[in-house]
Amino acid sequence: MKFRFNWLIFVRLNISQQQAVEYISGPCLVLAGAGSGKTRVIINKIAYLIQVKGYQPKHVVAVTFTNKAAREMKERIAQTLGRKEARGLKISTFHTLGLDIIRKEYKQIGIKSNFSLFDDNDQFSLLKALTEQWFDGDKDLINQLRHTISNWKNDLVDATIAMARAQTKKEQLFAHCYQLYEQQQKACGILDFDDLILLPTLLLQSNEQVREKWQNRVRYLLVDEYQDTNTSQYELIKLLVGYKAKFTVVGDDDQSIYSWRGARPQNLVLLNQDFPSLNVIKLEQNYRSSGRILKAANILIENNPHIFTKTLHSELGYGEPLNVISANNEEDEAEKVVNDLIGHRFATNSRYGDYAILYRGNHQSRLFEKILMQNRIPYKISGGTSFFSRIEIKDLMAYLRLLINLDDDNAFIRVVNTPKREIGPATLQKLGQLAEQKSLSLFKAAFDVQLTELLPPKRFESLHQFVNWFSQLSDNAQHDPMPVVDQLLHGIDYQSWLYETSPSPAAAQMRMKNVEQLTSWLDSMLKGDDIDEPMTLEQAVMRFTLRDMLERNESDEEEDAVQLMTLHASKGLEFPYVYLVGMAEGLLPHQASIDEDNIEEERRLAYVGITRAQQVLTFSYSTERKQYGDVSYLEPSRFLLELPQDDLNWNSKKQQTSEQRLEQGKSRLAMIKAQLAKAKAEL
């Protein structure tokens, strides 16, 4: 029986993949080149640990960076092992793992159980309020401060240490703000994303008993995208695995493109130093791209210094040359690319969904969208305003957060006068004064006897009506939350409020639909499903903040549409036909990176883009660029010049033979006819 299963899992693994799966006696680093089947290795290793080596699922933990990756992995392992066998297995993001530890150990950490989780926007508005007197709402400064605090937290530096280390006036002020922020966090029971890693790390560092408990729980740890870990995440990994060091990390230093967010690819070196017995296994066979594409990628990335060298090879055939489309201006570039796409699609009878257009910055999508729209080509753009930045979702989230934690002042402020309850700035200011004076949260201060002296009877009455009603709701939410959420929405008559405040009835309807989406997610998360256990309201709301919910809209995944996205967003994906646009000095590499002499990460970005392509890769650039109103001239990207020129087909248009041109003309004619027919049909 065991033998049979063994055979089943390994049938599709190559030798290095198999080595990576079977090596479980000590620390293991899998250097997984692009498209080398790293997810397959992780899935198979988990199956191997459980099925062959007798690990209990609850003792195996796998961490990823994104919810999407975690979800996919859960799904695939459930398919491999069966839902029942996979039960108890912990596959989550770093942040969700941290959140789980905090929820179980909140007493040891010294925080209350019903803390609120702040996302970036909440953090921003809190910092804005705290720094009003110095920064006067200056967005730039507040964001600088936010990044500084985030970096401090990621480097395990608390406010006291930051203060002690501060040299310049500005550093001192920032450290002081950090102190204020910490105080506010404690007073209101607020955690931010960085705390989800920081707090467990500090706890495990300082508390031996808890550390042993978790080391006993996590008997085998797998980490995906290891090159993206920051200092505190690496520290957490070390604390969880302990001296036994039973772990596998999978990563690729050539695909490290998040150093600007605190990722430390140097953690690969540290791993080598911290675990001398580290077993390094390289996955160098690529199952994705043609030989030419891979050769180009290898040659490009060789210009970067390397800790571990690896060379990808492919058995998929040499493939077509790489094309370079040059254009006079950006509009011309978009047109040429879209024309090329249309022609290629007709020639090869491909789906729109087989094409991706990748670019450095979001703003570059605009022209491509315009041209695609003009040609009536369906496209899908990833990114854009997220669901959670919509007002109605923010409102509802604030209500839900306040329901869990009445001391969440940010949520209170958002909610207290939405919809209008005659509780204006003057009332809030008085309430705020009292709260500060007595070190109470706003909600608690609303019950303070002194408030009657401060507020005119009418205002006091409106405020009291609200807090009384809401604390009743909050009590009821402890037992059976879902009816309370319905009561809440009806109680505030949110639907009417939406119709009053929306620019149009259609917009109000849209907003109401979003609200329903959120409540239906909430409902299903409270109930649980065949993969996830039922959650409490607290858990569910925090998962929302972590953007981790059960996706129920599979419908739009099936759409046949050209994919537009940034190079960053493309990591981990693959497409038969890829256009890498804006290949010009100043765009890729970006000017800021040129100025900061940080070309290597830009090169990795180009490398990520190139290795997304399976069959055909086309670059494009324009020599002219409009910026801040005037025109500047651009050189083709240095990365194009670094590529093997023999495999590059510059300006494919000009080198076309007349026959090819005739062919293309014919297909374009056919296309126009088809479009005409389609337009007629639509009419």
Added chain:
DNA sequence: GGATTCCCAATTTTT
């Protein structure tokens, strides 16, 4: 619902 005006960004944003 549509028109107008004002303000902001112009590099990437896993949680």
Added chain:
DNA sequence: TTGGGAATCC
């Protein structure tokens, strides 16, 4: 300088 989004007005 430009263009888009939000806010504001009719």
